[in-house]
Amino acid sequence: xxxPRTLIAGNWKMNGLIPDLSEIKTIADAANSASAEAVIxxxxxxxxRSSSVASGxxxxxxxxxxxxxxxxxxxxxVSAEMLAAVGATYVILGHSERRSDHGETSAMVAAKAVAAYxxxxxxxxxxxxTEQERVCGTxxxxxxxxxxxxxxxxxxxxxxxxxxxxxxxIGTGQVPTDQEIAEVHAAIRAVLTTKxxxxxxxxxxxxxxxxxxxNARSIFxxxxxxxALVGGASLKASDFISILSAAPLRET
Ligand code: 13P
Numbered sequence: 001x002x003x004p005r006t007l008i009a010g011n012w013k014m015n016g017l018i019p020d021l022s023e024i025k026t027i028a029d030a031a032n033s034a035s036a037e038a039v040i041x042x043x044x045x046x047x048x049r050s051s052s053v054a055s056g057x058x059x060x061x062x063x064x065x066x067x068x069x070x071x072x073x074x075x076x077x078v079s080a081e082m083l084a085a086v087g088a089t090y091v092i093l094g095h096s097e098r099r100s101d102h103g104e105t106s107a108m109v110a111a112k113a114v115a116a117y118x119x120x121x122x123x124x125x126x127x128x129x130t131e132q133e134r135v136c137g138t139x140x141x142x143x144x145x146x147x148x149x150x151x152x153x154x155x156x157x158x159x160x161x162x163x164x165x166x167x168x169x170i171g172t173g174q175v176p177t178d179q180e181i182a183e184v185h186a187a188i189r190a191v192l193t194t195k196x197x198x199x200x201x202x203x204x205x206x207x208x209x210x211x212x213x214x215n216a217r218s219i220f221x222x223x224x225x226x227x228a229l230v231g232g233a234s235l236k237a238s239d240f241i242s243i244l245s246a247a248p249l250r251e252t
Contacts, residue, residue, distance in 0.1 A: 005202075009040075009227070009230065011231050012040065021046065024040055039090050041061070048086035060090055062090030062122075063092070064091070064092050064095065066116060067079050067115065081119045091116050091121045109125060109150040125151060129166055130167045156200075162204070164206070165229060169209025181224075213239050221248075
């Protein structure tokens, strides 16, 4: 069966309590008729309940991080196997907030991605430049280096998607120009092709950073953009559903 190519993932970050599962229920009810694949990544404690709410629909549930090991003495961490056991099928890795709040390096992100594959999860690997790097003109080299070091050799189009998230665009309402997004996505595609060859051909490249119902349609029209990683606008079902419905129908 043809699968929707466009992927719209919502990252709830450290937001959401049990009453907010009603938003996931509303999104799940809308997901079946969407022309994109929809994923919501709630905080770890809500994954099991979210999976139940989404069960029987096409909405997928994901984690926001995982530990490289499957179990062990790692206080406070959650393994990829644990995420899978409670119904997650995706996991966001290397988000800039994890890289800055927890000192995650690209090598750690690659180890986490290997753990995700081991547990059968699809990894959404995040990369992106700071405002300073954008201003200095080093965006492409920064993103290329981050990606090359964060991507395991076993990455392919079915176990991995890449999210380009310029740090200065996250939660700020600022969005790069269409041309800037297209340029970074083309550079990401080139790194994927060099590193993974054929395996990279169909890998989905998402844009993230202040994606809203008002700008989603134009972002999806940018060459090389296969979907979005949405923060704030994924917390309200109505906003997330309007972003979903702005997605073009593309199948793989
Ligand atoms: P916002 O959509 O709130 O800018 O967040 C983007 C993001 O960090 C998604 O991972």
